Amino acid sequence: MTKISKAELAALSEETRLVAGGRDPAAFHGFVNTPVHRGSTILASSVAELRNHARPYTYARRGTPTSVGLEEAIIALDPCDGAVLCPSGLSAVTTALLSILSAGDHILVTDSAYGPTRHACDSVLSRLGIETTYYDPLIGAGIGDLFRPQTRAVYAEAPGSLSFEMQDLPAIAAQAHRRNAPVIVDNTWATPIFFPAHERGADLVVHAGTKYIGGHSDIMFGIVTAKGAAWPRLKAFHGDMGLCAGPDETFLAARGLRTLAVRLRHHEASALEVARWLAARPEVLRVLHPGLESDPGHAVWKRDFKGSSGLFSIVLRPSDEAAISRFLDGLKLFGLGYSWGGFESLAIPFDCAPQRTVTSWAPGGAGVRLHIGLEAVGDLVADLDAGLARYRGV
Numbered sequence: 233m234t235k236i237s238k239a240e241l242a243a244l245s246e247e248t249r250l251v252a253g254g255r256d257p258a259a260f261h262g263f264v265n266t267p268v269h270r271g272s273t274i275l276a277s278s279v280a281e282l283r284n285h286a287r288p289y290t291y292a293r294r295g296t297p298t299s300v301g302l303e304e305a306i307i308a309l310d311p312c313d314g315a316v317l318c319p320s321g322l323s324a325v326t327t328a329l330l331s332i333l334s335a336g337d338h339i340l341v342t343d344s345a346y347g348p349t350r351h352a353c354d355s356v357l358s359r360l361g362i363e364t365t366y367y368d369p370l371i372g373a374g375i376g377d378l379f380r381p382q383t384r385a386v387y388a389e390a391p392g393s394l395s396f397e398m399q400d401l402p403a404i405a406a407q408a409h410r411r412n413a414p415v416i417v418d419n420t421w422a423t424p425i426f427f428p429a430h431e432r433g434a435d436l437v438v439h440a441g442t443k444y445i446g447g448h449s450d451i452m453f454g455i456v457t458a459k460g461a462a463w464p465r466l467k468a469f470h471g472d473m474g475l476c477a478g479p480d481e482t483f484l485a486a487r488g489l490r491t492l493a494v495r496l497r498h499h500e501a502s503a504l505e506v507a508r509w510l511a512a513r514p515e516v517l518r519v520l521h522p523g524l525e526s527d528p529g530h531a532v533w534k535r536d537f538k539g540s541s542g543l544f545s546i547v548l549r550p551s552d553e554a555a556i557s558r559f560l561d562g563l564k565l566f567g568l569g570y571s572w573g574g575f576e577s578l579a580i581p582f583d584c585a586p587q588r589t590v591t592s593w594a595p596g597g598a599g600v601r602l603h604i605g606l607e608a609v610g611d612l613v614a615d616l617d618a619g620l621a622r623y624r625g626v
């Protein structure tokens with residue numbers, strides 16, 4: 233077997249890049265996967281070698297073969313200038329934000345942003361003298377009106393991970409770039425498989441690797457990728473903060489990544505089937521899933537995205553107060569818990585209203601978010617069917 237060059241890799245299809253990227257078995261005695269490098273000190277053979285900084289690895293915080301392998305694999309998926317690894321998805325979010333913002337700056341953030349991201353803007357950014365203005369996720373090119381001379385970034389996330397509004401990301405990016413403001417996109421829902429965010433205009437892309445990239449509900453992990461002028465700033469900030477991800481987590485993220493495309497396509501097909509079944513149920517007022525033709529975000533999703541993942545929400549017709557608990561407590565296959573992106577199905581009740589400041593959230597009933605795992609669809613539907621009967625009170 234002959235090592236594949238980065239240029240050759242770039243010319244191959246996405247599935248092949250996912251499998252072949254960031255691996256070099258010949259460098260590790262033929263082992264298929266880059267091994268876990270557990271360490272801190274990396275010894276030099278001489279004073280001269282120590283001083284000339286030409287070694288590929290100098291100190292484990294600054295990179296190991298395990299971390300560099302995963303960075304290369306991610307870069308190969310959505311070409312950009314570099315990637316950094318973080319100990320959680322939220323730390324990837326704050327790393328991306330703080331790498332480009334300074335005191336006195338202003339940022340535009342989607343009103344549908346992941347809750348803890350919003351909290352970080354309202355607490356950390358605010359304390360550092362960085363002002364946040366939230367924008368309606370449906371604003372599109374209208375975002376141009378919200379820019380101020382101090383606006384230094386736009387933070388987008390599509391679709392919202394509870395409410396599933398789509399955003400016209402190319403239109404938003406065009407407005408931002410006209411004013412030299414970089415665009416950060418949280419791409420956790422679609423992953424680079426279904427949305428090549430850099431190709432669509434993002435300068436910085438955040439992934440909660442905890443979700444689909446890890447794929448097995450067994451790690452906390454984050455990745456930020458960057459292109460253009462954002463890359464040296466991201467790299468420097470990440471280094472200055474002393475951030476790095478653990479070697480075992482990095483290995484597991486790389487292992488998850490290899491099967492991302494097959495898992496996602498399975499999540500997609502099953503979620504669409506369950507979503508269509510739910511849409512026809514009398515207990516369900518609305519299904520919030522941009523992959524459904526009836527969804528208000530479908531046209532934008534279809535134009536910009538290559539697929540949909542396993543996460544969507546439903547709005548239930550009003551019932552008695554205990555109905556949600558009867559529905560969810562009795563489910564056998566859907567776990568009741570935060571996070572998603574693993575092999576297993578999950579459900580949580582939610583209400584976006586307390587978090588919104590420029591849009592209102594009043595969908596007409598209780599919200600339930602579902603993650604459709606890799607179980608057989610028939611079994612999941614039977615579990616939900618029994619749950620909806622309990623919701624009605626039968």
Ligand SMILES: *Cc1c(COP(=O)(O)O)cnc(C)c1O
Binds near residue numbers: 389442
């Ligand atoms: C989960 C999540 C995060 C944060 O990831 P953690 O690994 O849980 O810190 C960020 N953005 C989105 C959209 C998420 O769903």
